[in-house]
Amino acid sequence: xxxKISAYIDSELAAEExxxxxxxxxxxxxxxxxxxxxxxxxxxMRGHSTMDDGFSKGIIERLKTVKIDPSYDPLDNSKV
Amino acid sequence: xxxSDTDTDLDLVRRTKLGERxxxxxxxxxxxxxxxxxxxxxxxxxxxxxDVTQEAFIKAYRGIMSFRGESKFSTWLYRIGVNAALSFLxxxxxxxxxxxxxxxxNTNEPIIPQIVDNESPDRLLATQQISETVSNVLEKLPEExxxxxxxxxxxxxxxxxxxxxxxxxxGTVRSRIFRARESIxxxxxxxxxxxREKRW
Numbered sequence: 001x002x003x004k005i006s007a008y009i010d011s012e013l014a015a016e017e018x019x020x021x022x023x024x025x026x027x028x029x030x031x032x033x034x035x036x037x038x039x040x041x042x043x044x045m046r047g048h049s050t051m052d053d054g055f056s057k058g059i060i061e062r063l064k065t066v067k068i069d070p071s072y073d074p075l076d077n078s079k080v
Numbered sequence: 081x082x083x084s085d086t087d088t089d090l091d092l093v094r095r096t097k098l099g100e101r102x103x104x105x106x107x108x109x110x111x112x113x114x115x116x117x118x119x120x121x122x123x124x125x126x127x128x129x130x131d132v133t134q135e136a137f138i139k140a141y142r143g144i145m146s147f148r149g150e151s152k153f154s155t156w157l158y159r160i161g162v163n164a165a166l167s168f169l170x171x172x173x174x175x176x177x178x179x180x181x182x183x184x185x186n187t188n189e190p191i192i193p194q195i196v197d198n199e200s201p202d203r204l205l206a207t208q209q210i211s212e213t214v215s216n217v218l219e220k221l222p223e224e225x226x227x228x229x230x231x232x233x234x235x236x237x238x239x240x241x242x243x244x245x246x247x248x249x250x251g252t253v254r255s256r257i258f259r260a261r262e263s264i265x266x267x268x269x270x271x272x273x274x275x276r277e278k279r280w
Binding site: 008009011018038039041062063073075 | 113262265
């Protein structure tokens with residue numbers, strides 16, 4: 001499972017293998033930690049500043065109150 | 081890459097559009113450091129960087145239907161981040177009175193304020209600890225694992241390209257990259273727990 005998460009991060013997982021990985025990332029905290037740590041490793045190697053994972057939790061919490069708007073384009077500056 | 085493999089960002093966006101909201105959370109974890117890095121070139125205080133990064137993700141989620149895959153998702157997000165930073169700066173400029181520098185009475189020259197580093201001490205410490213941990217573990221890894229993960233993370237090569245460089249099967253590349261990540265994660269995991277406890 002962990003090796004598949006690693007391959008999915010790199011867009012190297014066969015299409016038919018993806019659904020169970022996404023499900024495990026949805027339900028298993030350990031799988032989510034692997035997702036975070038493997039990304040953190042790559043970002044640290046590239047010299048990116050480390051963000052608190054409480055920060056991403058804050059964003060995720062706020063996203064729960066946001067709805068997808070099919071008419072909204074974030075790159076259309078005439079509609080803010 | 082095998083022809084049946086799927087771009088992970090596009091797959092997660094597709095799932096988000098279908099209503100699987102948690103898959104956008106995975107995109108947040110995946111891209112937050114890149115996005116914050118971009119925004120930190122325009123906005124200087126750590127709190128403002130976090131606010132603008134959050135705002136950019138909110139805009140991206142709200143407008144996800146407008147992403148049609150004509151560019152990479154990371155490029156689209158990058159543009160949203162830059163726009164959010166520029167909007168933030170414009171709003172700040174309209175709110176803050178024009179800067180008038182103080183004059184040094186001895187030299188009669190304007191006093192230039194020092195540029196404030198955009199990293200808080202806690203974040204600097206965490207960044208330093210994590211990058212030191214990653215480099216220390218990397219140094220000790222067997223050469224074939226170190227080369228495989230470097231070609232992937234730094235040079236951005238696909239598994240097939242790495243297999244050509246390292247003259248080994250693609251499956252071996254996949255395994256080497258995973259083993260490298262897992263070796264680093266084992267050492268990083270307790271640090272992650274420590275940062276969570278500190279709630280910095």
